[in-house]
Amino acid sequence: MRKLVYGAAASFVLATSAMAASGDNTLNIAWKSELTTLDRFNSASPEINIVQHLVFDGLIYRDPDTFEYKPALATEWEFTDDKTLELVLRRGVTFQNGEPFNADDVVATIKYITDPDNPIVTGNNTSWIDSAAKIGDYKVRINLKEPFPAAVEYLAGPIPMYPNEYLASVGKEGFSTKPIGTGPYRVTDSEPGRSITFEKNDAYWDGSPKGKPSIGKIVQRTIPDSNTQVAELLSGGIDWMWRVPEDQASKLGDVGNVTVQANETMRVGFILFDSSGRAGGSPFQKVAVRRAISHAIDRESMSKKLVGGGSRSVHTLCFPLQFGCTDEGAVKYEYSPDKAKKLLAEAGYPKGFEFDIYAFSNRPYTEAVVNYLRAVGVQANLRFLQFPALFKKLQAGEIQAAHMNWGSYGISDVSALTSRFFKGGKTDYAQDKDVQTWIEKADASVNGDERKQLYKKALDRIADQAYALPMFSYVNYLAFSSDLKLPPQADEFPHLYRAAWK
Amino acid sequence: MAAFALRRVLLAALVAITVSAIAFGLLYLSGDPVRALAGENATDEVIQRLSQEYGFDRPIGEQFLSWLGKAVTGDFGKSIYFNTDVAEMIWDRLPITMALGVMALGFAICLSIPLGVLAALRPNTFVDKAALTISLFGQALPNFWFAILLIILFGLTLRWLPISGNSSFAHFILPAVALGYYATPAFMRLIRAEMMDVLASDYIRTARAKGLSTSSVLFKHALRNAIIPVVSLAAVQLGFMLGGSVIIEQVFAIKGLGALAWESISRSDYPVVQALVLVISVIYVGLTLCADLLNAAIDPRLRHGH
Numbered sequence: 125m126r127k128l129v130y131g132a133a134a135s136f137v138l139a140t141s142a143m144a145a146s147g148d149n150t151l152n153i154a155w156k157s158e159l160t161t162l163d164r165f166n167s168a169s170p171e172i173n174i175v176q177h178l179v180f181d182g183l184i185y186r187d188p189d190t191f192e193y194k195p196a197l198a199t200e201w202e203f204t205d206d207k208t209l210e211l212v213l214r215r216g217v218t219f220q221n222g223e224p225f226n227a228d229d230v231v232a233t234i235k236y237i238t239d240p241d242n243p244i245v246t247g248n249n250t251s252w253i254d255s256a257a258k259i260g261d262y263k264v265r266i267n268l269k270e271p272f273p274a275a276v277e278y279l280a281g282p283i284p285m286y287p288n289e290y291l292a293s294v295g296k297e298g299f300s301t302k303p304i305g306t307g308p309y310r311v312t313d314s315e316p317g318r319s320i321t322f323e324k325n326d327a328y329w330d331g332s333p334k335g336k337p338s339i340g341k342i343v344q345r346t347i348p349d350s351n352t353q354v355a356e357l358l359s360g361g362i363d364w365m366w367r368v369p370e371d372q373a374s375k376l377g378d379v380g381n382v383t384v385q386a387n388e389t390m391r392v393g394f395i396l397f398d399s400s401g402r403a404g405g406s407p408f409q410k411v412a413v414r415r416a417i418s419h420a421i422d423r424e425s426m427s428k429k430l431v432g433g434g435s436r437s438v439h440t441l442c443f444p445l446q447f448g449c450t451d452e453g454a455v456k457y458e459y460s461p462d463k464a465k466k467l468l469a470e471a472g473y474p475k476g477f478e479f480d481i482y483a484f485s486n487r488p489y490t491e492a493v494v495n496y497l498r499a500v501g502v503q504a505n506l507r508f509l510q511f512p513a514l515f516k517k518l519q520a521g522e523i524q525a526a527h528m529n530w531g532s533y534g535i536s537d538v539s540a541l542t543s544r545f546f547k548g549g550k551t552d553y554a555q556d557k558d559v560q561t562w563i564e565k566a567d568a569s570v571n572g573d574e575r576k577q578l579y580k581k582a583l584d585r586i587a588d589q590a591y592a593l594p595m596f597s598y599v600n601y602l603a604f605s606s607d608l609k610l611p612p613q614a615d616e617f618p619h620l621y622r623a624a625w626k
Numbered sequence: 627m628a629a630f631a632l633r634r635v636l637l638a639a640l641v642a643i644t645v646s647a648i649a650f651g652l653l654y655l656s657g658d659p660v661r662a663l664a665g666e667n668a669t670d671e672v673i674q675r676l677s678q679e680y681g682f683d684r685p686i687g688e689q690f691l692s693w694l695g696k697a698v699t700g701d702f703g704k705s706i707y708f709n710t711d712v713a714e715m716i717w718d719r720l721p722i723t724m725a726l727g728v729m730a731l732g733f734a735i736c737l738s739i740p741l742g743v744l745a746a747l748r749p750n751t752f753v754d755k756a757a758l759t760i761s762l763f764g765q766a767l768p769n770f771w772f773a774i775l776l777i778i779l780f781g782l783t784l785r786w787l788p789i790s791g792n793s794s795f796a797h798f799i800l801p802a803v804a805l806g807y808y809a810t811p812a813f814m815r816l817i818r819a820e821m822m823d824v825l826a827s828d829y830i831r832t833a834r835a836k837g838l839s840t841s842s843v844l845f846k847h848a849l850r851n852a853i854i855p856v857v858s859l860a861a862v863q864l865g866f867m868l869g870g871s872v873i874i875e876q877v878f879a880i881k882g883l884g885a886l887a888w889e890s891i892s893r894s895d896y897p898v899v900q901a902l903v904l905v906i907s908v909i910y911v912g913l914t915l916c917a918d919l920l921n922a923a924i925d926p927r928l929r930h931g932h
Contacts, residue, residue: 158889160707160708160893161707161708161709240672241672243672297709300709316708316710317708317881317889318881345790345791345879346879346881347790347879348876348879348885348888349876349877349879351774351777351877352777352789352790352877352878352879355774355777355778355781355782355789355790356789356790358782359781359782359785359789361788361789361790510892512893512894513894
């Protein structure tokens with residue numbers, strides 16, 4: 125089938141290149157999922173990050189290429205003590221509705237995201253914040269609940285600034301379809317779940333690290349089927365798509381007029397074992413079994429052949445570029461079915477055993493895992509669920525093993541990944557008191573070296589005890605019209621404000 | 627006839643209520659939407675408060691009855707995720723799915739009448755077999771696959787028609803063909819059988835004996851009678867197409883009821899799913915009822931059969 129698509133495409137694309145392109149200065153894009161809201165704090169959809177980059181700015185900007193922090197709506201920031209962060213705000217910035225940006229907006233945004241009576245959906249990203257106070261028109265203080273050195277990383281991530289007066293007048297509901305930010309594009313039309321129209325903000329503030337936008341209009345449509353997206357891309361109906369499946373990406377690359385870009389992301393896959401028996405008695409309570417499974421799966425091959433595009437296999441439960449991530453000296457489980465069988469026999473399972481493995485995305489990856497396990501006599505039954513359903517089961521302690529992946533919300537700090545699964549919360553299946561203590565200390569320490577040391581101890585223990593088997597990093601394939609210029613980036617969520625026509 | 631009609635209407639109402647009760651119960655088993663609503667860090671108090679707000683803490687029977695009571699007045703509540711009126715969402719999308727269904731039906735009938743007539747004229751010949759094969763393909767091809775073939779040919783290679791969306795009439799052509807082709811064999815076989823019956827009847831022989839032209843016999847006398855049962859089949863098929871549109875709407879990115887159903891189920895957006903099940907089952911039951919009544923009107927034997 126796909127051969128047919130590409131065959132047909134190759135012959136015609138060259139002849140009739142990019143109907144939709146540069147002519148009317150509109151960039152047509154498509155993605156799969158329906159965004160139910162454009163309020164960044166109330167959506168966990170990956171696509172909301174793309175909207176955030178376009179419509180909003182944060183206090184701090186993280187360069188998508190170098191991960192360096194740059195001044196955005198705040199020009200300076202400083203920890204006055206472990207739990208207090210003071211920021212000087214930029215003058216002369218206005219929101220897209222003309223409302224001037226100042227300290228009141230920061231205070232209102234922080235209040236909006238920390239209000240215990242109206243919890244936001246992405247609460248884990250903001251749970252470290254206690255409150256914010258205005259010190260002057262252009263100076264604010266953010267009070268932390270406890271020391272949290274990754275604060276700057278979070279502020280440069282999923283925490284954009286909202287306009288206080290507008291937010292108060294339209295409320296959460298109004299904001300969900302007609303958001304206003306200070307960003308390079310404003311939303312001029314939106315039909316929830318169907319389409320969003322962005323137009324260039326001509327009054328975008330000078331000196332933004334994002335630069336001035338180039339393309340006049342960006343029109344997003346929801347197209348649920350990726351074959352249809354590809355057909356639209358090839359016929360010029362859309363100019364840009366993301367999350368292209370690997371097999372399609374490699375073929376699309378051979379078709380003229382389409383650029384395929386592979387960006388390694390912070391998303392890391394891992395298999396989480398019920399080491400503490402939360403879901404009732406389980407073979408995974410024996411360390412030998414967990415180590416056996418770790419030896420049974422050829423992660424290197426999976427990473428190279430199934431994921432491709434610069435994916436790397438990992439040995440500790442974090443993304444290599446995240447602060448605190450290291451696999452130096454950690455136990456590494458090489459692929460060895462023989463060792464796996466031997467360990468299984470030692471653990472009392474010479475004939476293997478049967479269990480349910482839960483997964484929620486990239487089904488072929490988990491199917492490969494099931495095959496590797498079958499080769500050493502272990503029968504894994506794949507239970508494929510939607511993420512919310514799986515996460516609920518996970519939190520309720522009902523899962524023996526889950527093939528997870530976690531994008532850390534693009535936050536380059538292990539607190540966004542390792543801490544979420546090993547700090548004693550609802551998703552902690554190891555229940556290792558030492559690990560919990562080390563991570564708690566590391567999360568709260570302001571001393572960088574001390575944090576690194578503590579995280580290393582935790583990561584080493586997790587690897588040694590095989591509480592989870594880290595798999596590999598994920599790759600995000602973008603495919604777009606060759607008339608489009610879009611620099612590659614090192615983080616997961618596309619920065620479309622950087623797009624320009626050639 | 628009146629008693630028969632009344633019996634049928636009551637039965638139809640009962641079916642619609644039963645279907646929505648079952649749907650209500652099934653959804654209940656599939657999980658708790660409050661946790662998803664409340665977010666990652668919600669405390670138990672918040673979850674409890676939201677539960678109360680949305681009424682998820684009351685016994686299921688009570689929830690169902692209060693929902694049904696409001697539904698009868700057209701109030702389906704609000705979508706958990708979009709926070710908009712469910713009735714409005716459905717009202718917005720119903721014309722889209724209906725247009726798709728009617729166009730698909732039109733295509734199926736336009737294709738199957740000539741095929742059926744041809745097959746009836748030359749039974750058990752090459753023509754008959756060829757007509758049957760063409761229509762059987764419709765049933766044998768998975769419709770999502772057929773849809774992709776259509777996209778490749780007419781959207782990508784020939785560039786005659788738009789590939790996805792629902793912003794113009796042209797956008798509906800490919801999906802209507804993909805959806806309607808599936809229903810072709812049923813129509814074609816029915817028309818073939820009816821035509822053969824009619825063509826063998828005395829009045830056709832008389833018409834022929836009178837020296838009427840072949841086309842006049844075929845279209846004025848035979849087809850007009852043969853086509854009556856097709857009307858009732860069409861009503862039922864339209865119901866099927868509302869269900870079949872779930873997949874077709876996904877492939878062609880049409881924002882109709884089918885797409886809404888699919889998305890709402892995967893999000894556990896209870897109020898939307900419940901309303902959709904009720905609306906679609908009412909439409910389906912209504913169409914079947916029409917078909918029954920039509921059949922009974924045409925053929926008096928059916929009225930007394932039970």
